[in-house]
Amino acid sequence: MSNHFPVDRALFDDVMVPNYAPSSVIPVRGQGSRVWDQQDREFIDFAGGIAVNCLGHCHPALVSALKEQGEKIWHLSNVMTNEPALRLAKKLVDRTFAEKVYFANSGAESNEAALKLARRWALDVHGEDKTQIIAFKQGFHGRTFFTVTVGGQAAYSDGFGPKPGDVVHAEYNNLESVKALISDKTCAIVMEPLQGEGGIVSPTKEFVEGVRELCDQHNALLVFDEVQTGVGRTGELYAYMGLGVTPDIMTTAKALGGGFPIGAMLTTTEIAKHLKIGTHGSTYGGNPLACAVGEAAFDVVSDPEVLAGVSKKAQLYIDGLNAINEKYKVFSEIRGKGLLIGAVLTQDYQGKAKDFLNAAMAEGVMTLVAGANIVRFAPSLVIPDEDIAEGMARFEKAVAKLAQA
Numbered sequence: 241m242s243n244h245f246p247v248d249r250a251l252f253d254d255v256m257v258p259n260y261a262p263s264s265v266i267p268v269r270g271q272g273s274r275v276w277d278q279q280d281r282e283f284i285d286f287a288g289g290i291a292v293n294c295l296g297h298c299h300p301a302l303v304s305a306l307k308e309q310g311e312k313i314w315h316l317s318n319v320m321t322n323e324p325a326l327r328l329a330k331k332l333v334d335r336t337f338a339e340k341v342y343f344a345n346s347g348a349e350s351n352e353a354a355l356k357l358a359r360r361w362a363l364d365v366h367g368e369d370k371t372q373i374i375a376f377k378q379g380f381h382g383r384t385f386f387t388v389t390v391g392g393q394a395a396y397s398d399g400f401g402p403k404p405g406d407v408v409h410a411e412y413n414n415l416e417s418v419k420a421l422i423s424d425k426t427c428a429i430v431m432e433p434l435q436g437e438g439g440i441v442s443p444t445k446e447f448v449e450g451v452r453e454l455c456d457q458h459n460a461l462l463v464f465d466e467v468q469t470g471v472g473r474t475g476e477l478y479a480y481m482g483l484g485v486t487p488d489i490m491t492t493a494k495a496l497g498g499g500f501p502i503g504a505m506l507t508t509t510e511i512a513k514h515l516k517i518g519t520h521g522s523t524y525g526g527n528p529l530a531c532a533v534g535e536a537a538f539d540v541v542s543d544p545e546v547l548a549g550v551s552k553k554a555q556l557y558i559d560g561l562n563a564i565n566e567k568y569k570v571f572s573e574i575r576g577k578g579l580l581i582g583a584v585l586t587q588d589y590q591g592k593a594k595d596f597l598n599a600a601m602a603e604g605v606m607t608l609v610a611g612a613n614i615v616r617f618a619p620s621l622v623i624p625d626e627d628i629a630e631g632m633a634r635f636e637k638a639v640a641k642l643a644q645a
């Protein structure tokens with residue numbers, strides 16, 4: 241087959257399913273927090289592949305883990321276990337509340353495993369009436385049919401026929417709304433320990449502690465979806481560690497592979513035993529290549545110096561955004577935790593987050609949105625301070641243009 245056809249943005253519309261609307265920019269290489277496109281234009285990366293590239297692009301530790309494992313063995317299936325998976329699982333267990341790990345390939349798959357485990361645990365331990373899952377409005381847990389149904393935006397789960405049943409939604413940071421729904425028929429409460437996609441919303445202390453208590457009172461499991469918050473993003477290795485509330489099941493993905501697809505569900509031995517042989521599985525889950533890269537990423541991020549650097553770098557973002565805001569008055573609030581930051585647009589700019597993203601891209605800095613009213617930043621945890629300064633200068637140019645318009 242000939243390779244003589246233009247590989248450009250127009251080809252996307254020709255050959256790809258139209259569920260995404262990608263930018264016209266097609267990046268071809270990256271180094272640290274800088275990325276270059278087909279025309280060799282340089283961008284500063286404040287997006288981190290949506291909180292995935294925790295160590296930027298082509299971090300030497302990850303490249304070398306990938307190369308080394310790539311020359312040993314790529315795949316075995318779960319008919320056999322493998323060294324990288326065992327090593328990564330051991331490290332996850334050593335550094336968290338968990339005693340057992342199940343590997344998947346994405347956040348949604350990790351959550352799918354968590355939900356199935358919670359349902360099976362409830363059936364085994366408490367009988368067939370304990371099936372209710374309480375989740376939260378504006379929550380996000382992935383796009384498989386079960387996880388998107390548990391997610392708190394009906395628009396994402398509508399239109400695909402009958403949904404998995406007995407899933408209800410309370411209001412985040414509203415304990416009364418949880419009390420109104422919970423009963424002894426509740427099997428699990430599923431929540432993000434900081435809502436990411438839903439708008440960078442931190443839980444209050446009373447709320448998250450109250451949810452834990454309600455779970456205990458009603459023999460329900462508390463499931464923390466740390467797909468976005470995990471692996472150093474908030475400055476803690478996992479966000480739960482900063483909340484003083486420990487879940488029964490936790491999921492982690494995105495930054496776990498630093499750019500290589502992997503996810504995991506973590507839990508206690510007592511709960512894990514309900515996923516007996518044959519109850520669940522994944523062909524690629526625990527793949528040696530993915531786990532080797534994941535192990536390298538986890539080693540670097542769990543270094544206390546790297547974790548301590550997160551809050552220092554976060555302060556540079558907050559200071560930079562506040563300085564921009566003093567001049568242009570575009571944000572009503574800068575919020576988030578660690579390097580998961582949301583700049584909330586004022587009334588005058590409602591619905592325009594995507595315009596900020598596009599304007600920033602035109603000035604050479606990649607950002608994200610969280611809904612229509614929030615510009616989100618989720619850069620590398622080791623982004624050089626110079627890159628923050630340069631990216632912020634470019635972002636300011638974009639804001640200046642929008643504020644004039």
Ligand SMILES: *Cc1c(COP(=O)(O)O)cnc(C)c1O
Nearest residue numbers: 346347348380381382436467468
């Ligand atoms: C991104 C995300 C997911 C989904 O992860 P995928 O890898 O896209 O399946 C689930 N939960 C949260 C909190 C996320 O941010």
